[in-house]
Amino acid sequence: MISEQQKPTLFGYGLTTKAIAKKLGGGCTFFDDKCTKTYTDEYHNTIKPSHAFDPNESNMEITTPSLPPKHPLILSARNLMSEYDYFLGRVGIPAHQNISGQECPPYTIWISGTNGKTTTTQMLTHLLEKRGAINGGNIGIPLADLDPNAPIWILETSSFTLHHTHKASPNIYLLLPITPDHLDWHGTPKAYEKDKLKPLLTMKEGELALVPKGLTLPQTDAFVVEYDTNRFLCDYFGLESSKLNYKGAFLQDALLSLAITKVLFDETDYDLLNTFERDAHRQEELYDAKGRLWVNDSKATNLDATIQALKGYANRYIHLILGGDDKGVDLTPLFEEMKPLNLTLYTIGANNDKLLELAKHYKIKAKEAKNIESAIHHIDKILSSKDVALLSPAAASFDQFKSYKHRGETFIHLVKKL
DSSP states (O other): OGGGGGGEEEEESSHHHHHHHTTTTTTOOOETTTTTSOEEESSOOOEEGGGGGGGGGGGGEEEESSOOSSSSHHHOOSSSHHHHHHHHOOTTTTTTTTTOBBOSEEEEEEOOOOHHHHHHHHHHHHHHHHGTEEEEEETSOOGGGGGTOOSEEEEEOHHHHHHSSOOOOOOOOEEOOOOOHHHHHHSSSHHHHHHTGGGHHHHHHHOEEEEEESSSSOOOOOOEEEEEHHHHHHHHHTTOOSOOOOOHHHHHHHHHHHHHHHHHSOOOOOHHHHOOOTTTSSSSEEOOOTTTEEOOOTOOOOOHHHHHHHHTTTTEEEEEEEEBOOOOOOOOHHHHHHHTTEEEEEETTTTTTHHHHHHHHHOOOOOEESHHHHHHHHHHHHHOTTEEEEOOOSSSTTTTTHHHHHHHHHHHHHHHHH
C-alpha cells in the first residue's frame, strides 16, 4: 500500500487521473482548471483550483494527457510524468516492477499516428486476444484500469501522452502515417513529428519500431523498419493483401496489424482479421430508400483521414461534405488530393469560408451548405446510384456538434429520413 506522502499529485480531474487515484485507494490531491473552490469527492480525494498548486509541496506530478506544454501547471511542475511513466517507466526500478510497485506486463505495443490508431489497436487486439492481449490508453481505458497480469498490453497512444512521457518505452512501437495535426497544442508540424517519434529515444536493442518512411528519425537502439506502400509491407513481412477484405486506409491498418503478429508469433490469420468489425462513424456505409450509397466518415477529424477516404471511393463521383473546426491546419494537401478527382464539395462548419476560397483557387466545384442538413438536402436532389455521398469533414465537430459521434448520428438520421 502506498502511503499518503508517496501518492502523486494529479493534474486535471479527468478519466486518466481519477482512475489512478482509485487504483491508489483514493486520498489523492488534484489540481483542476474547472475547480473554483476546494472540495473532497466520494473517494476522499481533494480537488483544488489549478492556481493553488505549490511545487514545493509535491514530490511527483502526473498529468492528464490534454494539458498543453505551456499550461501553468506543466510549467511549474518539477517531477512531471505521464500515466505511461508511472505504470511502465523502466528507469531506476526493477525490470519486473513499475514505479507504482505493481507487476509490469511482459510485453507492450504502442500504436500512434494521425489517423487510424483506434482501428489498428482494435484489429491487433482482435488478432491477439486468444493470447490474452488487452488494449487501453487513448482508446478509452486508462492504464490504471488495465489488468497488470495480462500478457500483452496494446496501447493506443496520443501525441499528448508521448509529449509528457520521458521514461516509459514500448517493446514494439507502431507509428501510422502522420500529417500535421493538433498544431494549436504542439505549435509546429516539426514539434508534432518529434513527439510522435519520442518512443525511439528510450527503446532498447532488439525492440521493433515500425514507422513511415521520410521522417527525421532520432538516434535509437531500436530496430527500425521504415515503410511507405502496402506493397513494401507485403514484400518485407511476407503478407498477401489479396486475402484481406479491406481497401484504402483500412487495408494498410490490417497489413500493419498482421506485420506485428508475424514478427511476434510468425502468424498471419487472414480469416480471423476479416471477421473484425469496425467502429461506427469511420467509413460506415449505408444505403437510402432509393439504394444510393452514403458514407458516414464523421470520425475523419484530420486531413489524412479524409484523404484516405477519398482514395477509397476515387472510382466514383464523390459528393463530399467537408468542414468544421480544422484546428488551424494547412488544408492545401487535401485540396491537392481532390483536384484530379470527380467530385462536388459541400462546405459546412466554422471553416466554411476558408473552404470555399480554397475550392475557388483549385477550381473545384463547390456549394456552400453551411450545415449538414442543407448539404444532405442538396445532395439528395442529384445523387445517382453510381455516385457516393461522403461525410468526411477533415475537421473537429465542436463548432456545430457535441462530438464526432453526434455529427455522424445526425448524418445517419437525416439519410434514413430521405
